[in-house]
Amino acid sequence: MVSNDFSSDGKSNRKKMSSKIVIAGGFGAGKTTLVSSVSEIPPVTTEAVMTEASIGHDDTSITPDKKTTTVAMDFGRITIDDELVMYMFGTPGQARFWFMWDDLVRGAVGAVVVVDCRRLADSFDAVDYFETNKRIPYIVALNRFEGRLEYTTEQVREALEVSPEVPIIDFDARHRGSGGEVLKTLLRYALEHNRAGETVA
Amino acid sequence: MSFRRRRSNRVRPFTFTGGRTRSRHPLMVQTLVSTSEPGQEPPGTLMPESIKIYRLCRETRSLAEVSAELNIPLGVTQVLVSDLAEQDLVYIHPTITGSSPSENQVLERALRGLERLFQ
Numbered sequence: 534m535v536s537n538d539f540s541s542d543g544k545s546n547r548k549k550m551s552s553k554i555v556i557a558g559g560f561g562a563g564k565t566t567l568v569s570s571v572s573e574i575p576p577v578t579t580e581a582v583m584t585e586a587s588i589g590h591d592d593t594s595i596t597p598d599k600k601t602t603t604v605a606m607d608f609g610r611i612t613i614d615d616e617l618v619m620y621m622f623g624t625p626g627q628a629r630f631w632f633m634w635d636d637l638v639r640g641a642v643g644a645v646v647v648v649d650c651r652r653l654a655d656s657f658d659a660v661d662y663f664e665t666n667k668r669i670p671y672i673v674a675l676n677r678f679e680g681r682l683e684y685t686t687e688q689v690r691e692a693l694e695v696s697p698e699v700p701i702i703d704f705d706a707r708h709r710g711s712g713g714e715v716l717k718t719l720l721r722y723a724l725e726h727n728r729a730g731e732t733v734a
Numbered sequence: 735m736s737f738r739r740r741r742s743n744r745v746r747p748f749t750f751t752g753g754r755t756r757s758r759h760p761l762m763v764q765t766l767v768s769t770s771e772p773g774q775e776p777p778g779t780l781m782p783e784s785i786k787i788y789r790l791c792r793e794t795r796s797l798a799e800v801s802a803e804l805n806i807p808l809g810v811t812q813v814l815v816s817d818l819a820e821q822d823l824v825y826i827h828p829t830i831t832g833s834s835p836s837e838n839q840v841l842e843r844a845l846r847g848l849e850r851l852f853q
Contacts, residue, residue, distance in 0.1 A: 546768055546794055552830040552844065553764035571852070579763075579802040582809055603807070608763070608798050613847030617830075617840065620764040620796060640762045642832035642841065669833075713852020720845040727835050 548616045554719065555638055555669075557624045557662070558647035559655025563676040563706035564623040565607045567647055571712040572609025572621065580605050581633070604633055611716075621716075624659070634662055643723040644671040645715055647706065650683040653692050660693045670726040674715045675703040761797055761812050766827035767819075768794040776823070784814050791824055 556564045569576045581604050607623040622641075624634055638644065644663055648656040663671040673695055675682060684692070686701040695701060700722050704711040761767075769791045776788040786804050795803070801811040818824040830840045 547825060547827065549766055549768075549794055550828045550830055550840070551764045551766045551796060552832065552840075553762065577799065577802045579798050580807050582807040606763075606798075610796075610799075611848070611851065613844050613851075617844060617847065618766065618796070619844060620798065622763060622798070637763065640764070640829055640831040640833075642830065642844075710852055713848060717845065717848050717852065720841060720848060723832055724838060724841050724845065727832065727838050727841070 551618045555641045555644040557659040562647045562649040566706035568609040576607040643719045670723045673701040763798040
């Protein structure tokens with residue numbers, strides 16, 4: 534039984550901490566399906582009001598009419614142990630919300646780009662974002678629809694211009710175990726990433 | 735006419751925040767918040783939304799959960815929680831970003847946890 538109350542023991546709950554994984558990908562690629570298959574709670578939707586003019590620069594004189602957009606995000610939760618909670622946040626699917634990703638990606642342990650093999654091009658924006666920013670480790674997860682994959686992982690790597698070191702795995706977003714495998718792959722990669730950074734330092 | 739009336743009834747989010755749009759504490763969507771003294775009633779000087787947050791966070795919750803449960807946009811929730819933290823009414827928990835090697839121990843714990851949960 535999963536309780537919403539993972540605290541209520543007074544000050545000792547101050548030890549509790551959290552982390553975040555970002556789930557990105559094209560519209561309809563299976564982001565929310567992945568979040569719901571691994572989450573201990575049904576995915577929750579929250580709304581963020583974004584002011585487009587405030588993104589990137591604060592000079593509002595160029596754009597005197599600030600546009601506000603409401604963006605919906607889905608998220609799920611996994612309680613790792615008494616002190617550690619992990620949240621998974623789905624990025625808004627539409628490419629025109631790319632400006633939101635910076636806010637969402639900040640402070641994430643890593644990201645998963647979910648790719649629908651039948652519509653590779655739809656996930657290009659997401660891959661491009663993580664390849665260009667290089668701020669957090671990311672992996673690519675090919676969502677297997679009806680059990681078949683149209684392309685090999687290497688074809689996908691080439692088509693989406695994914696760096697050679699980035700893991701690409703295939704999975705089924707509807708299956709909990711398969712979704713869990715994706716998260717484990719991301720964490721192993723993030724750890725390798727950190728250890729490599731440590732050696733250099 | 736009816737459209738205009740509906741619009742005027744709407745409360746704009748920044749009315750709650752006194753026009754402030756940035757919070758002073760590093761609060762991310764996943765950051766956990768809990769009421770400092772869960773047994774105490776919120777001070778009567780707080781705004782209704784802040785009172786709701788104070789009560790809700792008697793059980794630890796992430797900023798995103800507070801926003802979703804109270805139906806307050808994320809940015810507004812961020813500012814209100816930050817103000818509560820400024821007054822020591824809520825505690826803001828540490829957030830693990832994994833960006834420094836010193837956090838590797840926690841990442842390893844997370845991985846072991848996932849291995850246990852998804853066998």
